[in-house]
Amino acid sequence: MKRTLQAVSNKFSQWFLHHRSFAGYIEPVIQHFKPAWRADLYRAHIECVEKTAEHFIRISLRPEHNWPTHLAGQHINITVEMNGRLLTRTFTIASCPYERDKQGCISLLVRVDLNGRFTSQLYEQLKKTAWVNISKPQGIFVVQSLKKPLLMIAGGSGITPIAAMLAQHLRDIQEPVRLVYFAKADQHQLVEQLTQLETEHRNFSFELCTRAHSKPLSYYISVSKLVDVYCCGPNEMLHEVQQVCGDLGLKYFDEVFGLKQAPTDHSLDMGAEHTLNVDGQVISVNSSDVLLEQLEEKNVAVTRGCGIGICHQCQCVKSKGVVRDIRTGALSDNGHQLIQLCISQPVSDLEVTL
Template sequence: MSQSEITTQSDSALGRAREWLARSLTQEKQMAAYMEPLIQVVMPGWQTDAIRSKVVQMRPETDDVYTLVIRPGKRWKGFVAGQHLRITAEQNGSLQTRFFSVSSSPAHYRDSGLIELTIRVQDSGRITPWLRDHFAAGGICNLSEAEGEFTLPAGAKPLLMIAGGSGITPFRSMLNQLASNNDPRDVHLLFYVRDDSNALFREEFEKIAAAHSNIRVTFMDGSKVGVVCEEHLREHCPDFENRKVMICGPTPMIQLARQTVRDLGVSDDNIMFEYFGAAPIEMDRGDGKDAFVSFERAGQSAIARNESPVSLLELAEGEGLKPTSGCRVGVCHQCKCTKRSGVVYNTLTGKYSDTGQEDIQLCVSVAVNDVVLDI
């Protein structure tokens, strides 16, 4: 056994010992979690699993889009282009949390110590306009570590990026990182916007494209050309079938773009996508029968109706249960639980589980047949 393997095993054993001690004394995984309420008396908004960070600027981009420029705390571990994080701020004594992609590049963070979150004010939204006003003059927020797998694929395969609206944010990070690294792979971005006034980062993208012959950016004015279609692909990126296709934006746009490239011969293995919001339920339940869901520890059960499928989280809450949850879109993993048996469909990945025991996320899982959950 090598020295590094011995060190890894030792660190793992020490971590388990610390967790056992914390649980024995406090019923929490970390001593800090037990102390959190006391610390918050002195430092309101402090969280065990987040890093106190400073918002240094709120920069308007359009009438309904703004960017928060943030200096993460020293404990923050950085990110990969395309990843997202959780930002939390205190509003009238309660903590408000939302998830956003980092729109700046890792190279920018390395050079400046700053990251950017570009945020669209949601129609009838309560938090996105408040964040803009709250941080108009800067302030303190909490950041989670970055996570997510919607990142640049390895290898040199050409890329076609299809973005809609605020779905541009992970692509902005990726394009800037590609440019910073002088990555030679061929990349074409098709950016669908409501109209010309909503073409976010136009000058920035045009400068990148002008300086790097392997990067092309095409702005698609939706008020004039409509939505993504075969004609657009063949006109602007005729070799799309030979590219890895990455899609990000509103749910209807993603569904349309995925189906369009599938129908034109692009395999699922060459399609990557990330929803901005809850993923739709698109599943085939096979026999079309209702499913029986048993909540084992609670001694309760519910019927998952075939004609109106809902997530297992919603089903549990409908029975008065209160499983731990957070983002409700499959990002934070707080609603993870053990499925004892049965098949579930993951709305985020579009995949069906095996029949045996495994961990699942309640908020993005739908019962396909009878399911037993450790709840």
């Protein structure tokens, strides 16, 4: 019944108010009473934002009471208004549910990309505002069993979901839990928290590693037997860990730090040059990268959202040509179709309308 009423009100809005939804139409009015209110999103008050290292910031958010409780390892989309535009990115929740139960807050640990359009401005922007929008918790990278030894492998910012898992579950696990954490020298995060956990739980130990001065990943996996392996980090690390786990017959769970790509179809010429007609402007693109990155390199005004195919802010209309979805490897048809620039590689000449 509720969905039917919503559909009717949205149709009314489209016919008579020239707006996609009724909730969106009344949004400016509601925001006078509830700052940052937006339909289909939750509000979160910014409790604290601080720089924790050269390229990291920690954000403490107090979500509305009706925000669903998350599971350790899950992520959220956070939407911030910057320069009059709503920008959305995806971040893993760095805190466990117990912390929200006690303090009412969740925390994010964000790695700053100095060349990025979002994280490079995030610290200063959050200092100037009181509210952001967040999605409900998402993701299935959560601990599956508390009755087996666990091996956790993290790379860089991939420590975030794993630290949350450890904080939530160590009190309930009797079996050994081992963490191997790779990062650049002096760039390991949450070390104090990990040290505290190691002090409190005798079954937990961790090792800080750098790829240049540590044993190969295969060593850490092979010496740990009958374990479930959880890994979060760059694509290259995930592929290596997955291969070793497959050879040893170990259960493997991962969360890619960034966009997980499908294997390349070698029947396609992935280095080929193509022409792209974008709103009448013709530019050269190639099949080695997604359209969003290539358009930004050529200073074409495009809308960037999460960059990993979740938020759909870079969606546009393709009227001619074929693109490849790098997540699935699927090819589009040759006619009119909605595509997302951040996950679409050109495999022919294209025409798009932004």
